[in-house]
Amino acid sequence: xxxxxxxxxxxxxxxxxxxxxxxxxxxxxxxxxxxxxxxxxxxxxxxxxxxxxxxxxxxxxxxxxxxxxxxxxxxxxxxxxxxxxxxxxxxxxxxxxxxxxxxxxxxxxxxxxxxxxxxxxxxxxxxxxxxxxxxxxxxxxxxxxxxxxxxxxxxxxxxxxx
Numbered sequence: 001x002x003x004x005x006x007x008x009x010x011x012x013x014x015x016x017x018x019x020x021x022x023x024x025x026x027x028x029x030x031x032x033x034x035x036x037x038x039x040x041x042x043x044x045x046x047x048x049x050x051x052x053x054x055x056x057x058x059x060x061x062x063x064x065x066x067x068x069x070x071x072x073x074x075x076x077x078x079x080x081x082x083x084x085x086x087x088x089x090x091x092x093x094x095x096x097x098x099x100x101x102x103x104x105x106x107x108x109x110x111x112x113x114x115x116x117x118x119x120x121x122x123x124x125x126x127x128x129x130x131x132x133x134x135x136x137x138x139x140x141x142x143x144x145x146x147x148x149x150x151x152x153x154x155x156x157x158x159x160x161x162x
Contacts, residue, residue, distance in 0.1 A: 032062060032136060033061065033062055033063040034061050034062070034063065034065070034069070034132060034134070034136065035061060035062045035130075035132060035136040035137060035138045035139065036057075036058050036061060036062070036067055036070055036129075036130030036131070036132055036138030036139075037058040037059075037060045037061060037062055037067065037130075037138060037139060038058060038129075038138060038139050038140050038141055038142075039055040039056060039057065039058055039073070039128050039129070039130060039138075039140070040055070040056040040057075040058060040059075041054070041055060041056040041110075042054070042055040042127075042128060042142065042144065043055070044126060044144050044146055044153075045153075046146070046148065046149065046150055046151050046153025047114070047150070047151060048150050048151060049114070049116055050114050050115050050116035050117070050118050050148075051114070051115045051118055051124075051126075051146055051148060051153065052112055052113075052114050052115075053075060053112060053113045053114075053115065053126060053128065054110065054111070054112045055073070055110075055111055055112075055128050056109050056110055056111075057070060057073075057096065057097070057109040057110075057111065057130065058070075058130055058138065059109075061132075062138065062139055067130075067132075069132045069133040069134070070096040070130055070131075070132060070133075071095070071096055071131055071132060071133045072093050072094060072095050072096055072130075072131050073093070073094040073095075073096065073111060073128050073129065073130050073131070074090045074092075074093055074128065074129050074130075074131060074137070075090065075091050075092040075093075075094065075113050075115070075126070075128050076088040076089065076090055076091070076126065076127050076128070076129065077089060077091045077115065077124050077125065077126050078124065078125045079122065079123070079124055080122075080123035080124060080125060080145065085125070088125070088127070091115065091117070092113050092115075094111050094113055096130070097109065118146075118148040119148065120148055120149055120150065121147075121148070121149065122147070122148055123145060123146065123147045123148075124145070124146050124148065125143050125144065125145050125146075126143065126144045126145075126146065127140045127142065127143050127144070128140070
């Protein structure tokens with residue numbers, strides 16, 4: 001009988017330890033809160049061979065915490081045909097300097113991509129967004145519209161339009 005009571009007490013204590021030590025540290029948080037903030041210093045320069053997009057990596061996540069899990073950047077473009085706007089397409093994935101195997105430079109937070117598939121006289125909209133290691137896309141607030149004519153390309157900054 002004493003053995004049975006001792007067993008019951010140990011079972012209850014073990015259950016309490018398991019419940020209290022489950023590792024829960026707080027309420028679950030939406031993955032979007034850990035998405036990268038918008039890129040900084042986004043610029044586009046016309047060149048003879050295409051459009052060179054340059055940006056700086058965000059330092060913070062959307063929730064204001066330090067960004068620790070940046071994996072890649074998605075370069076998005078859509079063609080503008082008169083008043084018709086096509087859908088944005090991902091035209092490039094640029095790995096973050098934090099991605100294993102990517103060699104860091106002194107300016108590891110500055111990235112660029114040369115879009116050589118543009119057609120002279122055509123207009124395009126661009127934005128770049130970071131993606132974290134969980135595959136959650138970051139935010140963006142500016143879209144750049146470019147009329148490609150080589151080195152003399154005209155560039156306008158638009159409000160967010162998706």
